[in-house]
Amino acid sequence: MAVTIKDVAKLANVAPSTVSRVIANNPRISEKTKQKVREAMEQLGYHPNFIARSLANQSTQVIGLVLPGSASAFSQNPFFPTVLRGLSEGAQEKQYALQMSTGQSEEEIYEGVVQMVQGGRVDGIILLYSKVEDKVMNYLKNRDFPFVVVGKPYKYCEEITHVDNDNYRATKEVTDYLLELKHECIGFIGGDLNLVVTVERLLGYEKSLRDAGIDMKDEYIIHEEFLREGGREAIKELMQLEAPPTALVVADDLMALGVLNTLDEMGIRVPEDISIVSFNNVLLAEMSRPPLTSVDINIYNLGNEAAKSLIQKIENPKEPIKRIIVPHHLVTRCTCGERKGKS
Incomplete structure (x- = not known):
């Protein structure tokens, strides 16, 4: 026979309505009572019927x-x-x-x-x-x-x-960081310009250069997909310039991995020949070679x-x-x- 709310209520020594409120995680029920009811549910192997609950509450959960x-x-x-x-x-x-x-x-x-x-x-x-x-x-x-x-x-x-996140501020800060390392030729590899995160990060990058009195070069700004291939294509284009950038702000770690792989194939050393700051701080940032400096956005x-x-x-x-x-x-x-x- 199937276990019911009444069975749980009896074991926990509470009213059936209290069991229902615990299932719904009602904030008015004390943590002590919730714990007692949940232990009774576990002991009896009771699983709430969420479909029935949804129909009653006119909610899908x-x-x-x-x-x-x-x-x-x-x-x-x-x-x-x-x-x-x-x-x-x-x-x-x-x-x-x-x-x-x-x-x-x-x-x-x-x-x-x-x-x-x-x-x-x-x-x-x-x-x-x-x-x-x-x-x-x-x-x-x-x-x-x-x-x-x-x-x-x-x-x-x-x-x-x-x-x-405050993407504008974050990108201004990392561009400032590269400026403090004496870089003036700083490129930007961003994602789709229809994404607001790309726009915000681009504006932060531009603000940092403007405050430093550095003219922004359009050829230093490239937009690709947030994928490894996007980073590969972007860095190939930048390295073909007559005066390539000496530092890069890359809007995503996966793109940055594509950048690192391509630079390695080209015999360009990081950070000796070019510096890179990326975003997201996912696990591959720590595991890449060399490990990526990256903005942790939580x-x-x-x-x-x-x-x-x-x-x-x-x-x-x-x-x-x-x-x-x-x-x-x-x-x-x-x-x-x-x-x-x-x-």
């Missing part, structure tokens, strides 16, 4: 995740598994599940979101990107559907809850805070709009050195 591109690109970049771990643990605390939506084109991604929303498949959505122009964000805002953005919205910034926290913020919005539609800035810090390793011949 599911959060939709929208990726910026195809599943293959998602699987290649270590940023996404790390942010997904933060999202998963943040959702799990409140017993929400995650459902991912991807597509090969912007139209496929948009249609996937429409199906999730209009099909009642999710209670809210997290966008794992922010674009300058984005039909998905406009659609969600116009429908007043609960959503949170990982990144800074390009429009309606004060009207949309989002979790982000990827896990970005995901965890996004999940918690969305669940707050779902459970309380009057929850105020929030802008959560996750701190960053530079992790110095072995890819930066002082420019030779500079006093």
Whole structure:
């Protein structure tokens, strides 16, 4: 015979309604009572019927995740598994599940979101990107559907809850760091210019050079995909210049790995011949040869805070709009050195 809530209540010596509130993680129930009920559930092998709960509450207990591109690109970049771990643990605390939506084109991604929303498949959505122009964000805002953005919205910034780093400040700081190492010819390898993170980091780079009185060279700025191949293509182009840069700000560790591999093939030494600062500080930054100097943007926290913020919005539609800035810090390793011949 199947174990019921009444069986759990009897063993824990509480009312059945208390068991229901513990399953729903009601904040009014004390931690001591929650622990007692959960121990009874475990002892009896009781598993809540979430489908029945969802029907009763008119809730799916599911959060939709929208990726910026195809599943293959998602699987290649270590940023996404790390942010997904933060999202998963943040959702799990409140017993929400995650459902991912991807597509090969912007139209496929948009249609996937429409199906999730209009099909009642999710209670809210997290966008794992922010674009300058984005039909998905406009659609969600116009429908007043609960959503949170990982990144800074390009429009309606004060009207949309989002979790982000201060990418402008971070990039200004790392460019300043390279200037302190006597580099003046500093290149920038960024991602898609339709991504707000690329725009913010480019502006920070430009501000640092402008404050130092250094003219920005258009040929030193290249935009590619956030993949290893993107880094390979960018550095090939930069090294063909008559006066190549002596230092680089690279917007992503995976791109930077492509840069390092290509420089090694070309016989160009890092940091003796060229210095490199990257972003994200994923595991491959530490394992690359030489180990990458990289900005730790606390990827896990970005995901965890996004999940918690969305669940707050779902459970309380009057929850105020929030802008959560996750701190960053530079992790110095072995890819930066002082420019030779500079006093």
